[in-house]
Amino acid sequence: MDLAYTEQQDAFRAEVRAWLEQNVPAEPLPSFDTEEGFRLHRDWERKLNEGRFGMVTWPEALGGRGCDLIEWLIFEEEYYRAGAPARVNQNGIFLLGPTLMEYGTEAQKARFLPKMATGEEIWAQGWSEPNAGSDMAAIRSKAVRDGDHYVISGQKTWSTRAVWADWTFGIFRTDPESSRHRGLTFILVPLDAPGVTVRPIPQLDGLPGFAEIFFDEVRVPVENRLGEEGMGWNVAMATAGFERGLMLRSPARFQETARRLVQLYRDNRAAADIDPTVREAVMRAWMDAEAYTLNTYMTASRLIKGGKIGAESSTNKIFWSELDQQMHETALSILGARAELKPHSVGAEGVGRWLDGFLFSQAGPIYAGTNEIQRNIIAERMLGMPRA
Amino acid sequence: MDFTFSDDQLAFHDSVKGFLTNEVTPEAIRDLWQRDGGRSDELWGQLAELGLTAMTVPEQYGGLGLDALDFVLLAQECGYAALPEPLVETVMVAVPLLAGLADEHRQLQEHWLSRVASGEARLAVGHPSNPLVADAHIADLLLLCHGDEIHAVPAQQVQLRASESVDPSRRLFAVDWTPSDATRVAGGESGRRLQAEALDHGALACAAQQLGLANRMIDIAVDYSFERKQFGSAVGSFQAVKHLMANVAVKAEFSRAVLYRAAFAAARGQANAAIAASHAKIVATEAALLAARNGIQVHGAMGYTWEVDLHIFMKRAWALDGAWGTRGFHKARVGDFVFADGAPLGAGATFEAR
Numbered sequence: 132m133d134l135a136y137t138e139q140q141d142a143f144r145a146e147v148r149a150w151l152e153q154n155v156p157a158e159p160l161p162s163f164d165t166e167e168g169f170r171l172h173r174d175w176e177r178k179l180n181e182g183r184f185g186m187v188t189w190p191e192a193l194g195g196r197g198c199d200l201i202e203w204l205i206f207e208e209e210y211y212r213a214g215a216p217a218r219v220n221q222n223g224i225f226l227l228g229p230t231l232m233e234y235g236t237e238a239q240k241a242r243f244l245p246k247m248a249t250g251e252e253i254w255a256q257g258w259s260e261p262n263a264g265s266d267m268a269a270i271r272s273k274a275v276r277d278g279d280h281y282v283i284s285g286q287k288t289w290s291t292r293a294v295w296a297d298w299t300f301g302i303f304r305t306d307p308e309s310s311r312h313r314g315l316t317f318i319l320v321p322l323d324a325p326g327v328t329v330r331p332i333p334q335l336d337g338l339p340g341f342a343e344i345f346f347d348e349v350r351v352p353v354e355n356r357l358g359e360e361g362m363g364w365n366v367a368m369a370t371a372g373f374e375r376g377l378m379l380r381s382p383a384r385f386q387e388t389a390r391r392l393v394q395l396y397r398d399n400r401a402a403a404d405i406d407p408t409v410r411e412a413v414m415r416a417w418m419d420a421e422a423y424t425l426n427t428y429m430t431a432s433r434l435i436k437g438g439k440i441g442a443e444s445s446t447n448k449i450f451w452s453e454l455d456q457q458m459h460e461t462a463l464s465i466l467g468a469r470a471e472l473k474p475h476s477v478g479a480e481g482v483g484r485w486l487d488g489f490l491f492s493q494a495g496p497i498y499a500g501t502n503e504i505q506r507n508i509i510a511e512r513m514l515g516m517p518r519a
Numbered sequence: 520m521d522f523t524f525s526d527d528q529l530a531f532h533d534s535v536k537g538f539l540t541n542e543v544t545p546e547a548i549r550d551l552w553q554r555d556g557g558r559s560d561e562l563w564g565q566l567a568e569l570g571l572t573a574m575t576v577p578e579q580y581g582g583l584g585l586d587a588l589d590f591v592l593l594a595q596e597c598g599y600a601a602l603p604e605p606l607v608e609t610v611m612v613a614v615p616l617l618a619g620l621a622d623e624h625r626q627l628q629e630h631w632l633s634r635v636a637s638g639e640a641r642l643a644v645g646h647p648s649n650p651l652v653a654d655a656h657i658a659d660l661l662l663l664c665h666g667d668e669i670h671a672v673p674a675q676q677v678q679l680r681a682s683e684s685v686d687p688s689r690r691l692f693a694v695d696w697t698p699s700d701a702t703r704v705a706g707g708e709s710g711r712r713l714q715a716e717a718l719d720h721g722a723l724a725c726a727a728q729q730l731g732l733a734n735r736m737i738d739i740a741v742d743y744s745f746e747r748k749q750f751g752s753a754v755g756s757f758q759a760v761k762h763l764m765a766n767v768a769v770k771a772e773f774s775r776a777v778l779y780r781a782a783f784a785a786a787r788g789q790a791n792a793a794i795a796a797s798h799a800k801i802v803a804t805e806a807a808l809l810a811a812r813n814g815i816q817v818h819g820a821m822g823y824t825w826e827v828d829l830h831i832f833m834k835r836a837w838a839l840d841g842a843w844g845t846r847g848f849h850k851a852r853v854g855d856f857v858f859a860d861g862a863p864l865g866a867g868a869t870f871e872a873r
Contacts, residue, residue, distance in 0.1 A: 132588060133521045134783050135873040140520060144867070201520045208866035383866035390865035393857055414854045417864060418798055424869050425522075425776035432522035446772040449765075503758070509768050510761030514741050517753040 134428075136205070143198075144205050150182050151213040163219040164338035169253075169295040172219035176250025185248045186224045189232075193240075194248045200431035207381035222292060223247040223254030227300050227319075234317075234358040234366050243319070255293035255322070257301030257344060258367070260286060265504050267302075268311040268364070272346060274303035274318055276360075279353050281305070281318060283326075283346040289498075293342035294331045296322060302363035315363035319355040320346070335490045380451045382424035388458050388488070389420040395465055395483070403465045412461040419454045423447075442512035445505040452495030452502060459489035520870070522776070524592065532592040538569060539600040545828040551603050552687045558604060558657050566606055567638025575614045580632040587611055587720065591727050591782035598731025601835050603688035605643070605654040609635065611724040613642035616662055616669070616717045620704050627671060627704065631660050648718055648844050651682050651691040663696060667710040670702040686834035719796040721843030723785055726778050726799035729807040732836045733771045736810035737764060739829050740817040747819070754817070763813040770806035777802050789871050794856045797849035804846060807836035 136144070160175065161168035179185045180194055187206045189195025198206065218224065228247055231240055246252040263269040272285025287301055299320050306314030322329060326349035331339030358366040396403050396413045403409045426447075434440065462485040463470035472479035473486060496502040510516040524532075542565065551557050566572060574590055576582020594607045614635060617628060634640035643658035655661060656679055661672045678695040705713050741764060744755025754760050781795035789795075811833040815822035822829055840846065856862060 132524060132779070132783055134780060134870050136520050136870065205867075212866045386864075386866045386868070393862075393864055397858065410854065410858075411850065414850065414857050417857045418802065418853060419773070421798065421869060422773045422777050422802060425780050426773055428520070428869075429522040429776040429779070432520070436523055443768075443772055446769045449769050450773050503762070506762045506765035507758065509765040510755075514737060514764055514768055516741055516755040516761050516764060517745055519752075519756045519758070 140202065140205060143202055144209060147184065147206050147209040148213070150184060151209055151215055154178060154182065155213045155215045159214070160216045162336075162338055163217060163292075164294075164334075164336075164340040166295065169219060172216055173250045173253060175216045176218070176220055176253075180249045185250075186228065189228070189244070189248065193244050199435050201428070201435065204381065204383070204428065204431060208383040208386075211381075211383035211387045219292065220247065220250055220253045222256045222296075222300075223252070223298075226256060227254055230366060230369050231357065233369060236354075238354065239357065252297045253292060253295070255290045255296035255299040255342070255344075257287040257290050257293070257299040257320070259289045261288055264289075265501050267367075268315075270302060270304055270315060272301075272303050273307060274305050274316060274351070275307075276305065276353075277350075280350045281316075281353065281356070283318070283320065283349040283351060285346050287344040287346075289332070289341050290329075290344050291341045291498075293322065293329050293344055294339045298322060299344060300357070302367045305360050305363075309361075312364040314361055315367075316360045317357040317363040317366040318351060319357060320349065320351050324349050324351065326350070335493060336487060380447075382420065382427045385420040385423055385451060385454055385458070388455070389416040391483075392416050392458055392462055395462055395485075398481075399465050402467060406464060409461060409464060412457065412464075416454070416458045416461060419450070419457075423451055423454065426450075442508060445500075445508040445513065448499060448505050449496075449502045449509075452492075455488075455492040455495050459485060459492045463489055522779070524779075528589055528592060531589075532596065535569065535571070535593050536596045536599075538565070539596055539602065543600040543602050545831055548601060548603060548688060548831055556656055557688065557690050558654070563604055563641070564638055566604060567636075571606055572609060572638050573636035575610050575618070576632045576636040577618055580618075580629055580636060582614075582632065582636045586786035587615075587723060588779075588782045588786035591723075591779060594724055594727035595731040595734075595778075598728030598835070599735045601688065601732065601735070601831050605641070605657075607724045607728055608644065608653065608721070609642055611727075612717055612720045613644050613662060615720055616644060616713060617642065617660075617671070619713050619716065620669075621709060624671075624704050631671075634659070644717060644721075645694055646714065646717055646721065646843070648721070648848070649842055652694045653689065653691055653842075655679050655692040655694055656681070656690060661694065661696075662704075663694065663698075664710075664714055665698045666706075667714075668698065668703050668706040669710050669713055670696075670698050671704045672696050672702050676702070684834075684838050686838040688831070688835065689838050715793070718844060719793050720785060722796040722800040722849065723778075723781050725839045725843050726774075726781065726796070726803040729800075729803040729836060729839055730771060730774050730778055732832050732839075733767060733774075733803070733806040733810040735832050736807070736814040736829065736836075737767055737771065739832070740764060740810075740814040743818055743821070743827075747821075754819075760817055763816055767806065767810045767813050770802070770809050774799070774802040774806045784871075791871060794853060797844070797852045800844065800849050801846055801853070804836075804840050808840065811836050 160171045163169050163172040183196055187196045187198040188203045191197050231243060260270055260272060274281040274283045283303055299322055302315045302317050304314055305316040326347040328345040330343045332341050334340045392413055466482055469482050472482055474484060511518055551559060573582040574585045578584040590610050597607050631640055640659040641657050643652050643655045643661045645652040645663040647664055659674050661677060663670045663672055680693040682691040684691055744760055745753050747754045778799045781799035784792040784795040814829055818829060821827050
């Protein structure tokens with residue numbers, strides 16, 4: 132064990148910091164759940180890629196830097212520290228990208244990964260269906276083989292970024308006789324294909340951050356299948372594993388939120404201390420963000436040495452999502468009667484963006500597998516408790 | 520940056536875990552409860568034979584010259600086993616305290632540390648954070664704080680009054696003694712520093728045991744959840760029961776890296792060692808306390824009995840909660856750190872520079 136960065140790691144950090152200082156927009160971009168914001172975030176992805184910072188863990192041949200997970204954590208720390216824009220293509224680069232590298236053919240990798248890296252193609256995820264949420268194996272949208280095409284019919288929902296995205300990925304039932312986890316196939320679908328209809332769903336903040344996607348006999352070439360036919364569940368679980376695991380929510384994000392929360396508390400101390408529980412809640416936010424960071428470094432070190440992510444990664448999702456809620460609840464409690472005010476509205480000086488973060492934090496325990504599902508996974512697969 | 524244990528550390532951990540699993544069973548612990556003094560010279564001898572009492576003793580005194588990072592996994596296993604013998608406090612607190620005295624006490628160090636390493640002598644520590652002294656009755660030398668000072672007092676010069684803990688394995692004593700120039704081994708600035716280090720080491724020792732205890736209580740409750748049937752099913756198949764245990768697993772899982780970082784910081788004498796130890800003590804204790812609360816709940820009425828082994832571990836967790844600094848004390852220290860001007864917070868501030 133050696134909990135200090137190497138010279139090489141320090142140099143990488145310095146390089147990332149210098150580039151971000153030069154390139155991060157001075158003003159925060161509008162939300163990527165608006166048309167203009169989406170376009171600006173896409174431009175930012177292109178710029179990041181030009182600096183070869185789009186996806187630092189990818190191989191150099193794909194525009195990455197072949198970084199290991201420790202360097203990825205360093206990159207993320209600098210990224211959040213610099214207040215750089217949110218990653219509009221996170222479904223692509225963090226979820227589908229790693230899955231493509233594991234399951235994709237060489238042709239698929241060459242076709243999809245470079246355009247994913249540049250932001251030329253932004254990805255939406257297509258997991259849930261109206262009757263398949265936590266119970267994802269209840270999927271009914273079907274893909275019927277017709278020569279060298281699949282013909283897709285059905286509906287996906289809660290598809291994040293689908294309103295302005297270019298592509299979606301998901302699992303579809305290719306064997307009509309099958310049930311549950313069998314007979315599903317992982318397919319990549321262009322959202323401009325004939326027969327695709329995207330209907331935006333306004334989320335809690337009023338913006339269309341997700342959408343329903345309707346498929347009406349959409350023809351997709353067989354080469355858009357990822358992995359073997361009928362093996363879609365396994366491919367999807369690999370993707371969900373990345374999501375729950377390391378990539379989607381890096382600790383830097385929570386450390387920066389905790390740092391801002393400490394600052395908010397210090398700036399409003401007299402009012403905040405009227406509620407004696409606030410001080411402890413702020414301190415706990417720091418402790419938990421620190422614990423999440425340490426845990427992630429430990430996991431990253433283990434993976435670098437050839438270890439595998441196991442069922443214990445289900446504890447991550449619960450930990451960060453509840454931490455995120457707790458931090459934002461505490462911030463609103465410090466802001467007191469002004470907490471309800473939207474930024475830039477009358478009387479809202481100094482409220483910052485805590486309200487947006489609070490609203491978003493409500494989704495954390497739900498998406499990527501509800502925390503109740505995660506608790507079942509922990510109990511059954513990590514602790515070995517009896518199945519129902 | 521490498522957050523893994525070495526193969527040597529892991530191999531030693533495995534062998535000690537095997538020993539404790541076979542030798543320090545709940546039956547053996549219950550047996551010790553019946554004995555006068557509650558301790559076993561034979562067991563201590565076995566621990567010494569394994570090299571455990573020598574771990575942190577400097578090589579020049581016949582020890583292995585290892586540190587808190589080498590011992591933390593073993594301390595966790597001692598918690599998992601609820602080992603009654605004071606091995607963790609000896610290795611992590613008493614030995615470093617004695618070894619940390621100024622050079623003028625080399626003779627004293629050599630005399631006692633070589634005997635601790637070989638298992639011939641035992642130490643106990645009286646520290647202001649603990650109102651009583653644990654295992655004073657089997658100690659040959661007591662390291663006792665008095666104001667800023669530290670005194671090394673042979674067993675013949677103290678009188679003990681036994682107290683009683685909720686944990687029948689704990690043996691606590693009020694120690695009556697008279698400080699003198701002859702017994703004083705540190706004072707002033709160095710006395711304060713050694714006392715502060717002893718507190719941090721004690722907190723770390725508790726944290727490691729608490730995490731082990733939490734894991735043991737999870738295992739016991741999970742086993743029971745298979746055995747006990749209600750409504751025709753194992754109670755562990757019910758979601759409400761599963762989630763009780765999953766919540767403990769989350770807390771335990773997110774204490775681990777905090778604990779290991781604290782051990783690393785202590786071993787390297789880093790500036791953040793005190794805060795890291797406090798953080799570890801808080802979260803590992805919370806994991807153990809939740810494991811106790813949810814563990815008893817999973818057991819139903821059986822969890823409230825003397826018969827079921829769960830209480831061996833619950834009671835240790837409850838007892839260690841207040842030892843080597845209460846949670847209030849440790850939270851206050853973390854708070855002072857977090858809310859200080861210029862505190863190193865935020866992304867990238869976690870690890871100290873080389």
